[in-house]
Amino acid sequence: MPPIHYPAVMQARWLIAALLVHACNNPPPAATTTDAAPPGDAAPPVVLVGTPILATAQLGTGDTALGTTVDKDFAQINGDAIFKPRGDGSGGIAHTAVEQLSVGWVQAETTNQLAANIAGWGLTSAALGAGNDTRYMSMRAYQIDYYEDVDLTQLGTTAPGPAVYFVSKIYYGHSYEALFSGSSSTFTAAVAATLPHASGSISAAASADHLTASNVGRGLVPTSGDALFAANQADVTSKYTASGPAVPIFIEYRLVPGVAAPAGQTIPWASTNKATFAIDEIDVFHNGSFLDASNTAWAVSATCSVNGAVVDQDDAVWSSSSVSAGGTHVDPQGSGPQDPNTGNPTSTYGRYAGLTWKRTFPVNDGNFLECDLPGQRTDPSTPVPLPPITASVTVDTSTPVEGRPGNYDTGNRLDYQIHAYVTYSPN
Numbered sequence: 001m002p003p004i005h006y007p008a009v010m011q012a013r014w015l016i017a018a019l020l021v022h023a024c025n026n027p028p029p030a031a032t033t034t035d036a037a038p039p040g041d042a043a044p045p046v047v048l049v050g051t052p053i054l055a056t057a058q059l060g061t062g063d064t065a066l067g068t069t070v071d072k073d074f075a076q077i078n079g080d081a082i083f084k085p086r087g088d089g090s091g092g093i094a095h096t097a098v099e100q101l102s103v104g105w106v107q108a109e110t111t112n113q114l115a116a117n118i119a120g121w122g123l124t125s126a127a128l129g130a131g132n133d134t135r136y137m138s139m140r141a142y143q144i145d146y147y148e149d150v151d152l153t154q155l156g157t158t159a160p161g162p163a164v165y166f167v168s169k170i171y172y173g174h175s176y177e178a179l180f181s182g183s184s185s186t187f188t189a190a191v192a193a194t195l196p197h198a199s200g201s202i203s204a205a206a207s208a209d210h211l212t213a214s215n216v217g218r219g220l221v222p223t224s225g226d227a228l229f230a231a232n233q234a235d236v237t238s239k240y241t242a243s244g245p246a247v248p249i250f251i252e253y254r255l256v257p258g259v260a261a262p263a264g265q266t267i268p269w270a271s272t273n274k275a276t277f278a279i280d281e282i283d284v285f286h287n288g289s290f291l292d293a294s295n296t297a298w299a300v301s302a303t304c305s306v307n308g309a310v311v312d313q314d315d316a317v318w319s320s321s322s323v324s325a326g327g328t329h330v331d332p333q334g335s336g337p338q339d340p341n342t343g344n345p346t347s348t349y350g351r352y353a354g355l356t357w358k359r360t361f362p363v364n365d366g367n368f369l370e371c372d373l374p375g376q377r378t379d380p381s382t383p384v385p386l387p388p389i390t391a392s393v394t395v396d397t398s399t400p401v402e403g404r405p406g407n408y409d410t411g412n413r414l415d416y417q418i419h420a421y422v423t424y425s426p427n
């Protein structure tokens with residue numbers, strides 16, 4: 001099948017999003033709480049309460065599931081529907097067009113969230129046991145064509161006693177859902193935080209983080225043969241191809257009227273430590289002016305990553321409208337800051353200390369923490385890039401580190417270094 005393509009007028013109606021989803025209760029399209037008021041003497045619609053819960057559809061799900069009930073662990077009770085499907089006026093079930101293409105992330109942070117997805121993810125009920133040590137997170141790349149839903153004015157059977165939720169909608173389309181799993185000691189909060197920022201091969205990233213990755217989606221096929229991370233609509237259309245007719249990919253659950261939401265238990269995601277990366281000083285050896293004779297204007301920012309996944313993007317570190325490269329001689333014995341170009345300079349430098357930039361990230365031993373510092377000399381009509389500086393460390397939470405990385409652009413006479421340090425503390 002060729003990649004997914006739609007006319008421009010349809011593309012303009014897509015809801016384009018790159019969602020970092022930390023719960024299963026946020027459906028892609030807007031949730032419908034009640035039906036429109038019926039005409040004549042028909043019964044008024046039932047008003048639903050509580051937040052919709054969106055779950056991956058179990059393989060083989062069909063429209064016969066509409067209106068059926070499940071218990072607190074999302075196990076189907078008897079197959080009887082408490083609401084009838086919304087009709088299309090000719091004896092069939094109404095199809096409400098959605099035409100949505102997007103990406104979302106689901107992290108199982110409570111037992112309710114996990115229970116809702118157990119069947120769709122192909123897991124067993126044992127996953128809800130108190131002693132379970134496995135953590136789950138998924139990337140959903142999906143194309144929704146339409147949904148079928150219940151008619152809240154058309155009552156079916158009475159809800160049985162154990163019923164807590166019922167199936168209110170079924171979304172049809174195509175999806176590629178990569179389910180990541182690993183032990184609590186391996187699949188930590190630090191690892192979970194990096195996955196939505198990852199790129200490239202899903203299987204390679206999972207292997208690098210000692211995780212298992214499997215496809216639990218329906219009908220989206222990787223175009224390159226290797227499943228790739230998707231961050232937006234364009235990624236889905238370029239990296240995946242629709243195969244076959246639209247099938248159920250998501251189920252929306254709602255609380256049975258009159259039933260209170262059960263209290264789920266929090267699933268702990270371990271992150272034993274956090275790293276604090278700080279920059280408190282910038283030393284300027286050459287500021288870009290001729291013979292460093294006049295002051296210039298600079299701006300420096302930082303982009304930080306853990307294991308290659310960006311966790312802090314283009315964050316302002318320091319700016320000054322009057323940057324001097326003169327004032328103090330560099331100590332030739334090496335006890336003071338040193339020009340990174342020569343190691344033993346005789347030039348002067350301007351010290352800008354007392355910076356307060358500091359960021360904290362969840363980490364574990366062995367993670368690779370890196371902050372890249374690009375910048376600009378901003379006073380020319382066309383700003384001149386500063387030579388980029390990289391500060392990196394392999395995390396060893398028993399040993400804090402500090403250093404003075406620097407860089408030199410000889411063509412533009414831009415030469416500086418930073419004082420950076422990394423400290424660790426329990427999370």
